[in-house]
Amino acid sequence: MSDRRNAASATREEVEDFLYREATLLDAWKLDEWxxxxxADCGYYVPPNDKPDADHRSTLFTIADNHARLVERxxxxxxxSAHAEYPPSRTxxxxxxxxxxxxxxxxxxxxxxxxxxRFRRDxxxxxxxxxxxxxxxxxxxxLRIAERRAILDGEELGALGxxxxxx
Amino acid sequence: MLYLPGxxxxxxxxxxxxxxxxxNTFSLSRETLVSSAVLEKECRAIFDTCWIYVGHASxxxxxxxxxxxxxxxxxxxxxxxxxxxxxVLLNSCRHRGAxxxxxxxxxxxxxxxxxxxxxxxxxxxxKAVPGAEAYGPDFDKRKFGLVPVPRLEHYRGxxxxxxxxxxxxxxxxxAGAKEYIDLVVDQSPSGRMEIIAGVQEYDIKANWKLLVENxxxxxxxxxxxxxxxxxxxxxxxxxxxPKDEGLLLPSKGWGRDLGNGHLTTDNINxxxxxxxxxxxxxxxxxxxxxxxxRRELVAxxxxxxxxxxxxxxxxxxxxxxxxxxDGSSVTVRTFFPIAPDRMRVTAWCLGPAxxxxxxxxxxxxxFLTFYGPGGFATPDDVAALEAVQQGLAAxxxxxxxxxxRGMAKSAGEQLNTDEGHVRVFWRRWSExxxxxx
Numbered sequence: 115m116s117d118r119r120n121a122a123s124a125t126r127e128e129v130e131d132f133l134y135r136e137a138t139l140l141d142a143w144k145l146d147e148w149x150x151x152x153x154a155d156c157g158y159y160v161p162p163n164d165k166p167d168a169d170h171r172s173t174l175f176t177i178a179d180n181h182a183r184l185v186e187r188x189x190x191x192x193x194x195s196a197h198a199e200y201p202p203s204r205t206x207x208x209x210x211x212x213x214x215x216x217x218x219x220x221x222x223x224x225x226x227x228x229x230x231x232r233f234r235r236d237x238x239x240x241x242x243x244x245x246x247x248x249x250x251x252x253x254x255x256x257l258r259i260a261e262r263r264a265i266l267d268g269e270e271l272g273a274l275g276x277x278x279x280x281x
Numbered sequence: 282m283l284y285l286p287g288x289x290x291x292x293x294x295x296x297x298x299x300x301x302x303x304x305n306t307f308s309l310s311r312e313t314l315v316s317s318a319v320l321e322k323e324c325r326a327i328f329d330t331c332w333i334y335v336g337h338a339s340x341x342x343x344x345x346x347x348x349x350x351x352x353x354x355x356x357x358x359x360x361x362x363x364x365x366x367x368x369v370l371l372n373s374c375r376h377r378g379a380x381x382x383x384x385x386x387x388x389x390x391x392x393x394x395x396x397x398x399x400x401x402x403x404x405x406x407x408k409a410v411p412g413a414e415a416y417g418p419d420f421d422k423r424k425f426g427l428v429p430v431p432r433l434e435h436y437r438g439x440x441x442x443x444x445x446x447x448x449x450x451x452x453x454x455x456a457g458a459k460e461y462i463d464l465v466v467d468q469s470p471s472g473r474m475e476i477i478a479g480v481q482e483y484d485i486k487a488n489w490k491l492l493v494e495n496x497x498x499x500x501x502x503x504x505x506x507x508x509x510x511x512x513x514x515x516x517x518x519x520x521x522x523p524k525d526e527g528l529l530l531p532s533k534g535w536g537r538d539l540g541n542g543h544l545t546t547d548n549i550n551x552x553x554x555x556x557x558x559x560x561x562x563x564x565x566x567x568x569x570x571x572x573x574x575r576r577e578l579v580a581x582x583x584x585x586x587x588x589x590x591x592x593x594x595x596x597x598x599x600x601x602x603x604x605x606x607d608g609s610s611v612t613v614r615t616f617f618p619i620a621p622d623r624m625r626v627t628a629w630c631l632g633p634a635x636x637x638x639x640x641x642x643x644x645x646x647x648f649l650t651f652y653g654p655g656g657f658a659t660p661d662d663v664a665a666l667e668a669v670q671q672g673l674a675a676x677x678x679x680x681x682x683x684x685x686r687g688m689a690k691s692a693g694e695q696l697n698t699d700e701g702h703v704r705v706f707w708r709r710w711s712e713x714x715x716x717x718x
Contacts, residue, residue: 160655162479164385171642174479174630177655178646186512190657195507197668198660236671269385270482271654272625278660 122217124257129224129250130212132257137207140280145188148280152259153251156181159263160277166265176277191279198278204233205279209246221249221260228264230281240274242281243267298711299681300704305688307704311676314488314669319714320621326717327601327710328353332434332441332454334603334615335359335369339438339475339634345388345403349380350627352442353617357430358382358392359440362404367435369442370405370427381427392427401427437466438474457539461597464590465607468556469633470577476613477645481628483654485616487666488673489602489624492616493706495662496604497536497546497596499697500686503529505665509651509658513552517561520551529698536687536695536702542600542709544702550594552609555644556633557591562650563643570639600709605631610648622670628653 139148152158160177161168170178179187194200211227230242249261264281268274297310297319313319335352336359347360349372356372358381372380374394381392381401391408393400398411405427410416430442434451436459441451452459466474485492495501503510510520522528534548553560557575559568578587594608604614614628632644651658672679684707687699695701 162481164482165479168479170645171638172478172645174477174481174645174648174653175655176481176653178649183650186515187657189515190508190512193508193511196661197505197664237667270480271484272482273484275483275485276654276660276663278655278664 122220122222124214124222124250126212126214128257129214129222130209132250133209133212133224133226133246133248136259137209141205141207143191143202145191145280149185149188152181152184152262153253154181156184156259157261158184158187158280159261160281161263161265163266163268163270176271177281187280196278198276201235203279206231211245215247218249221251222257224248224250232279238273242274242277296711297714298707300708302688305685307683307685307688307700307707308681309684309707311673311680311682313710314490315621315673315676317621320618322714322717323618323710324354326713328617329444330448330713331445331601332432332443332448332451332599333601334599334613335430335433335440335442337438337474337476337613337629337631338367338435338440339473340386341367343388345390346386347382347384347389347392347403348386349382349384351617351625352430353444355430356380357442358427360389360403362402364404366404367433367440368404369430369433369440370401371430373428374399375407375425375427376410399425405429437462437472454541455599456541456543457537458541458543458545458597458599461539461545461595462605464593464595465605465611465631467582467586468578468590468611469635470581471633471635473634474611474631475634477630477632477641479630481626481653483626483663484619485624485626485663485666486622487624487663487670488621489616489618490706490710491666491669492624492626493598493602493604494703495666496598496606496614497544497697497702498700499530499534499536499546499548500700501662501665502698505661506658508661512650512657513560518552528696534697536697536699538692538702538705539597542706542713543598544600544705545595545597546697546702548594548697550592552594553647554591554594554608555610555640555647562647567639567643570637574640598706600706606652609651610644612648612652 158179161175165173190196191199208229209226213225215225216223226246232240244266247263250257251260297313299308333353340348341361344361344363344365347358349358358370358372361367372382374381376397376399379394379396381394391400400409402408407422407425431446432443436451514520520531522531531551532549534546537545537547557571559571575591596606598604602616606612611631612628613631616624616626619625630648649656653659684700684704687695687701
């Protein structure tokens with residue numbers, strides 16, 4: 115019998131709630147709580163603008179973190195010496211068009227569109243537009259992020275400058 | 282000595298760079314970093330007279346391959362023709378001016394202008410004009426090919442264009458920089474380095490010359506890159522400067538003048554290198570492979586040169602705007618001004634063509650520990666340069682930047698944390714600007 119608690123299944127409502135909670139944590143810079151949403155083998159990727167479908171093992175990405183690197187990234191972002199993000203940017207994430215697109219073993223594949231507005235004092239507003247591709251897995255019944263891919267729509271990073279916060 | 286507020290050289294304030302070797306002072310007018318007039322002048326005096334990096338031969342693997350990009354403000358097509366020759370063609374239709382190739386990259390049999398359909402061969406020759414009979418018998422298609430850049434030459438696969446026909450040959454221009462390019466290229470057993478797919482294109486809201494300084498200024502490492510040093514420390518790398526040696530960094534390094542405005546750092550490596558020094562970030566299973574890479578270097582080049590390549594890291598600036606950073610990985614980075622307070626950066630990762638999949642993956646991973654807009658270091662460099670640019674808005678009152686660090690020492694003693702090599706850039710810049718009148 116299959117139900118919503120099956121390893122590789124979930125309702126869109128559950129997935130939406132999960133993504134909204136994740137966005138809230140990131141916008142609030144609750145980075146440790148966000149990190150707790152990731153699995154021990156989590157990968158976080160921002161592909162290059164010119165090769166959005168590429169493999170990070172053969173193509174230069176903007177970000178290609180395994181979990182260990184992600185832990186270090188969070189340490190860095192919490193440090194006032196992370197000058198690009200100190201004081202921390204104000205961000206606001208709009209997550210839309212959430213859909214469950216398939217499964218990969220025990221992982222649920224999810225796609226969603228995003229607009230992330232980013233504000234800094236003495237700086238212009240920057241709008242990061244693109245889509246996410248997630249692999250979510252259940253651990254002790256709860257959804258967790260096994261892979262998170264933030265794919266930007268821009269032809270180049272250009273005026274966005276850097277991806278110095280968690281996109 | 283009493284100086285006027287903000288202008289230590291009131292009597293000489295018509296000059297941009299004021300140097301007094303007897304007193305060990307070196308001051309840079311901040312007007313050079315904020316002024317539209319200066320930018321306009323340097324477009325002519327610098328970018329139209331120097332050899333400017335366009336791209337690498339490996340980006341054009343097959344006949345018909347092309348890449349469009351902007352070089353010194355011009356749209357160009359960097360391409361390989363049907364016969365295999367490499368060209369840099371100005372991407373502007375001879376008819377009315379439209380760009381004839383609007384794709385980022387690809388393989389083309391011809392370039393057709395979308396406006397009226399003039400069609401060009403991949404070597405630039407005009408091939409066909411719709412309704413050619415209307416031009417009459419004197420119209421000569423041979424006179425209407427795409428215009429190539431006036432000069433195009435390469436050194437070991439790095440292609441440079443020059444808009445000054447009278448310029449010295451590239452190999453002469455590169456002077457001492459050639460040796461440092463060799464140290465990069467010789468990492469490939471076959472001498473074939475390649476640009477790896479995936480380009481990083483981003484703007485920095487700062488004057489382009491600030492990135493020249495930043496690329497080689499190791500004085501900023503302990504302060505700007507604290508979090509990267511902490512990351513290295515967490516990975517087991519010793520990041521503490523040795524006691525009693527007067528160093529700011531864990532190992533000694535020098536700043537060097539390579540002639541013609543080119544400069545480099547030349548540092549004893551402490552940070553791990555894909556060719557060939559293992560650190561824990563690469564993983565235990567990479568140890569044997571890194572040792573094998575080093576053995577190959579020793580067998581091919583001898584122990585001394587192998588150590589020269591594997592145990593030093595070097596950030597090279599080829600005047601005016603090419604940086605090749607051979608550090609945690611190899612990045613090729615070029616940048617152009619788009620306004621006095623804004624530059625556009627293009628960066629690639631470079632690696633030996635014959636690398637295994639595992640070696641390539643390791644190189645790319647190592648790159649991201651430090652470099653690029655998502656790396657652990659580059660975003661903080663960008664923040665520093667943008668903070669400088671914001672502060673420069675006070676240039677009328679705070680008119681000069683100090684660049685005298687290390688001046689009391691001889692040229693050979695200039696450390697990577699001194700500013701001897703930064704002064705090399707500014708002296709050459711100043712000379713070319715003065716020459717232009």
